[in-house]
Amino acid sequence: MISDKAQPSASFAAGSLRVKRILVLTTAMLTFIPFWKAGAVVLCDFGSSAFYAGGIAFQAFGPAFPWYVLAVMLFSGAMLAIYVESCAMFVRGGVYKVVKEGLGGTMAKISVSAIMFDYCLTGPISGVSAGHYLAGLLNSLFPLAGMNWTVSPPLFAVLFAAAVTVFFWRQNIRGIEESSDTSAHIVAYTTVVSLVLLGWSVFALTKIQFTLPSFGLAFTDEALGWAKGWGWLRPIGAAGMLMAFGHSVLALSGLETMAQVYREMESPKMENLKKTAIFVFLYALVFTGLLTLLCALIIPSGMVAKYADNMLSGLAMSLPGPLWARLLMQTLMVVAGVVMLSGAVNTSLVGANGVLNRVAEDGVLTGWYRHLHPKYGTTSRIINIIALTQLAIILLCRGDVYLLGEAYAFGVMWSFVFKTAALFVLRFQDASKREWRVPFNLSVGEREIPAGVGLIFFALLLVSSMNLVTKKVATLSGLLFTAVFYAIFYYSEKRNEKIEGFEHGAAETHEERINIRQALSIEQALTEVSKPKRILVAVRNPENMHHFHKILESADADDTDILVLTSKVAKGLQFGAEAAAPGPEETELFTRVILTAEKYGQSVIPLFVLSNDPFYAIAQVAYAAKADQIVMGVSGAHGADSQLERLVMAWGAVKGDAASEKPVLARVIWEGRELSFELG
């Protein structure tokens, strides 16, 4: 029911031109987060490798591990730069999009296949590692409780990882998403615990004798892989460093989350992305790099191997101080590890599901995969496949973190290679100005050579190629997995192409999944409107959004609600009557609205209204929302003058002779021009 104020002419209800039905359209992507929350989301995945990267690197090539983990963390700065530039080009600039644009569909499918391998391993390695930390803590606590119990760390790790995977599988099937607030809380807690550990460790360094870790590399036969049999490829000098770097590079996993979270970043988007990148870089450098170095400095050399699967616990237990305090520190660190690593299990499921959904939208997966769960509306088949693969990997690895580490990083490294190559190619294919570019660009005549991107690509290619030789498990399992996924993509795509009427590549116009809520009144539809300023933007044509861009550019997200309204003519309906939901045209329009809002990092409130007269709909909603501005684009059919005239008339009819609470500016904006009028 419309409020009395907004409906002064009840006697004309039968022939009313007013709103008949109002729908509020919602999507998960319409709230935007500050840079530090975005950073927390990235760190929950990227930072979680601090709990196992050092141990795996130690087992591969010995005491020099902290130097290489530090080097990888420094190199993450270069990869973050690649991600910042790719996000500057594409708001949804994950590996698939960037590689597809730069290198084409085949390479994009290979990249996604490779990164799927890493997503399928991220869950198990995180879950199993968390299980090891928990088992280590229990084994420390049982004797103190007078219990002569011990748990088998590998068995416990398998059971724990499986339980966490099943828990998050269920959450994902039910469509329950962990919020960025949860990530922020996890990172905040981990930061506090890490700072205590860091402070205590620095204090410890003043009390104990320590020596800097050796730079010497002591590869196991397993860590040399096929290189062991190749006399010319010896693990010394630059080749050795490359091998060691390759065994540490798994600490880079999780950066793809940066591309996933960029779309949710608030305005000014690019500035916030840069802040996020710096925040993530510095945090990872200290949290992963410095803590790993402190492990090497403080844990007695003979004990490092014992703590290889839970090295930060080892650090806590090796600090000087009473046992209870060390156990407390270990407990706090284990809690941090368990929540962060469990979060990474979830991120892997969410990330893999998101990437496969993106690929599915592009027609690369058949409808079978995109089937929605009848009750929860989630892509349950994709989630099931990922979860089952992860559970199989957890069982097969038998709780061996090192084995998982050996298999790890194939996908992430090759996806980085392809992504960086694509970015390099795009510099030549698309010379348009970017908001930010990877530095070190050389001018040669009229041409510009992206030397920075080129160097990063070269470094990635070298490390990835070396890993192909030294990381046998990664190479064999990675190639097999990538081939299987690529085959699925290839045949699905071919099958889709055979389906009559299938529009391949339709997802270039990505269709947003929009939830619809019918409101019983205009006021009920406006419950989310809370900021002191309100702007109502009327949209109709996805190709005519100049006015919407202008508002997104200039509105201050802190104090302004932007309502985006489209109306469909529905003659003869009464308010609240059932009628057709938004059709394909409206879905396309709102998808464009959401993508545009994402680009600017501005929240919008999309509304879809059925009315006999779109200008009445605009006036009624603006009046009920107490809008400060009503903004329209120019209509090719009518012209700005007529539009403004009709809006003025509809406004007067809706408002009647009620006193004005505040002036309302009606604006028609089009390229280079604007027509406005202050409504009473």
Next chain:
Amino acid sequence: MPKQPTPRLSLASFLEPDRIFIAAQGASKDAVITCLAGMVAAKIQLPPQTLVQRIMQREAGISTTLDTGLAIPHARLEGIKDFTAALAVSPDGIADPVHTGVFIKAVFLFVSPSESSCFQRHLQLLAALSSTFQPAFIEKISAMSVPAEIFAAIQALT
């Protein structure tokens, strides 16, 4: 610097009692517009057909009928200096040809200078008409049988 409030327009200043009439029962919207255009054309010394054509052209774009029972056909004309209006009242209501179920009880036709400097005033007049001619007022004037009474009622608004 706070903006000075815009003075309320005197709607009566655009009218004369002899440019107000009571529409016959069963008259169509087009017929009423033609009649009103004739009155205004006489005042501004323009061929009635030319004015009817301009107004109909505008009506063919976005309708000027409101669900309050008011229609505001209008045109912006070159070569005129002032706003001029005429009013028809239809006690029985005229079925709007575009909006099914909407009945027009008052038709306020006006012309305004086409200069862009006059457009704001043009919009002010539309705003004043649409907010003033609410159902209660329309019912009140449509119950009157003498144009002078209607004119007085409009005069009394200001």
